[in-house]
Amino acid sequence: MTRPDAPPGAVRQGSLREWNLAVVLGRIAAADRPPSRAELAAGTGLTRATVSAVVEDLLAGRLVAEAEPTPRTGAGRPSRGLVLATDGPAGLGLEVNVDYLAACVVDLAGRVRHHTVHRADLRPLSPAEALARLADLAAHARADASRAGLTLAGAALAVPGLVDDAGLVRLAPNLGWRDVPVPALLGGKAPLTAHVDGIAPLVVDNEANLAALGELHAGPAGRPSFLHISGEVGIGAGIVLDGALFRGARGWSGEIGHIPIRPDGPPCRCGGRGCLETYTGQEAILAAAGLAGADLPADTATTRLAELAGAGDPAALRALAGAGTALGVAVAGVVNLLDLDTVVLGGGYAPLAPWLRPPVLTEISRRVLTAAWSPVVVRPAALGAAAAAVGGAGSVVRRILARPGGWLARPG
């Protein structure tokens, strides 16, 4: 059942050590309390001698550190717990969205060590201007990280749109961007991050994908499968299957907004009819709640809607119930198809979760065959607003954890 796929590449001599570095580091990262070398040996099946040698490399490379000795536990020589270093490599997470910019730094242990959000309507700005502002935030984050002894090993930028492999933003409708070569505009002058073999200096990715990754790493260890729905102007989803983000054949998975709800429903700007977005998109919900004309920034309008619903406003409640039912119909189909056990309401849906959750659950229990056996969890996202930036930064450090060889081999 595990890894039925053919091995991708050959294994050369040194790969052995590289692999075991990753194994031991992964165990340290996944442990709930600092493990000793002996426990690592027992857990991995390696000998204590090997674990000692591996750990020595990791200590020298500032990837792990020895924890403070614990008070006392039993007889024998006390163990020295190992923890992920908090003064080694870190990831830089960036986000451009319609009404804010964000930058954050996440260390190896997954802790957010720096976080700045710059609120502003980005739509009037050109991509170059917006990215120049973002570069300022990034420089500030970099300086802050440096003061804390952290080295930025890579960066990930979240964009609300379709991105290709080279970091070209094909289309970000709500920003009004089209074919924007982000890496050239952002990293133009000096490189943002230190060069680390195997880590891309800047990855540009869809906001929904990175937010889903953030949710993945914020949650418990394991290999969960869930759907993370980002309800913004458009509705995007990040799909995590067996603990890995699934990007699709061309990297464009997650277009849940255009799942048909009623084949002959209202026309959608995608050309189809009755797509989910026409029922549950931000504009549709606000219009149904009577907030259409207000022309507030998206963020404010959602907050307003939540306030109205909390106060019992009938139009707001009706709008949210209708949206939740449509969302539930779509989600039920997805859960039936993929057998997911968790659905996360993120982005603009997170603050509306108290009102969206019940109708979604109703549709799931009505339509999902296996819901009776084992229930489906529907919950708001654990990470807050700028989840995508945190998720992006986290994806950088996760890659270092998965392949520490590149970091250890660096000149510095």
Add this chain to the structure above:
Amino acid sequence: MTRPDAPPGAVRQGSLREWNLAVVLGRIAAADRPPSRAELAAGTGLTRATVSAVVEDLLAGRLVAEAEPTPRTGAGRPSRGLVLATDGPAGLGLEVNVDYLAACVVDLAGRVRHHTVHRADLRPLSPAEALARLADLAAHARADASRAGLTLAGAALAVPGLVDDAGLVRLAPNLGWRDVPVPALLGGKAPLTAHVDGIAPLVVDNEANLAALGELHAGPAGRPSFLHISGEVGIGAGIVLDGALFRGARGWSGEIGHIPIRPDGPPCRCGGRGCLETYTGQEAILAAAGLAGADLPADTATTRLAELAGAGDPAALRALAGAGTALGVAVAGVVNLLDLDTVVLGGGYAPLAPWLRPPVLTEISRRVLTAAWSPVVVRPAALGAAAAAVGGAGSVVRRILARPGGWLARPG
């Protein structure tokens, strides 16, 4: 982008060789013409010395053989091409379905070396009786394989229903089975297959899953993503993502039949309303075509429907157009969500593909955002009726190819 997941297990000394055995074997399996040791060395990055040593192990273990020397090619010592052995391990594939039993043997190279189909209405029989008959087919297949010099290394049984990890058939509605302990009933007396470390002697799996695996292995090499739809009485789907079958959080993925098409459509036996199955299930299509009362076996009825449609019968054509449109609506949602590039019409849909394909394509082009960029292929299944048995047998040999160590370490 490759393997961002943490390494699952530690790497001990001997794993190195084991891994390289799999790498070299995988290259031999994927090559379009028998590769030489030198070509393998160049392709894998290993030294010729290492490849020679690895190949020696594979030859000794009857996993590969040296091909007949080719006429002539150029200067230098002639190379000795390597091919997968056709007298080594093989997989046994079995299938229980509503109106037939099947058994087949597939060798390492993926060739079907034995295939028996026993047509009979299985519904009147008890599970024990049906499985006793299947055991006869299996014994015959085993004897035939033995005569050909093949050793059965494992078996896979396809069942049209929900199966749990232990091989217990929770529910197979069309067979009328519930909580049937298949392994105990089938393998009761003597083991079907030789014991091979790392290969389960008998895997019981959903028919749609194994049929999708068959389609995966019958297709070109690579890591494709596609949806394989088995249209029988119920509609199941096998989901292949990045070249691997996706089973879902609990192993129950693929319930495409209960994707909502119209939230307020006709009631479905699942308890929901307007599920795909109520539009495109075999019963629904036959009823719409006016073949409902005939009470033919499912297989015959489908053939009849294809004949009528081929002769231009208006009711049949109308029924198929309607079914295809509903199917297309569901498929469009799936393709939007998962960014698949291929949809395979299998099972009972394969013979109906000429009529189902056009409306499905219409809905996709109308509703899938990225269809304009890069088209979605909709095609009938390459494997015929008993695709699931072949797929199951193939999954056994694929596992040997992926982890040859277990086979090589066997006592015999």
Add this chain to the structure above:
DNA sequence: CGCTATTTGTTCAGTGGTTGAATTATTTGG
């Protein structure tokens, strides 16, 4: 026919990394 160029496959000393057992280090308990 014999020689050279060329490519394949094997042999062998060398090396990196793991193994297993012995050894050292550090604490608790009597």
Add this chain to the structure above:
DNA sequence: CCAAATAATTCAACCACTGAACAAATAGCG
């Protein structure tokens, strides 16, 4: 203060890969 217990390190042995030299087998050419 010593024995028991557990943690971590040291070291010779071993396994698998590396690199280079070597043997094998063929085509081309005079």
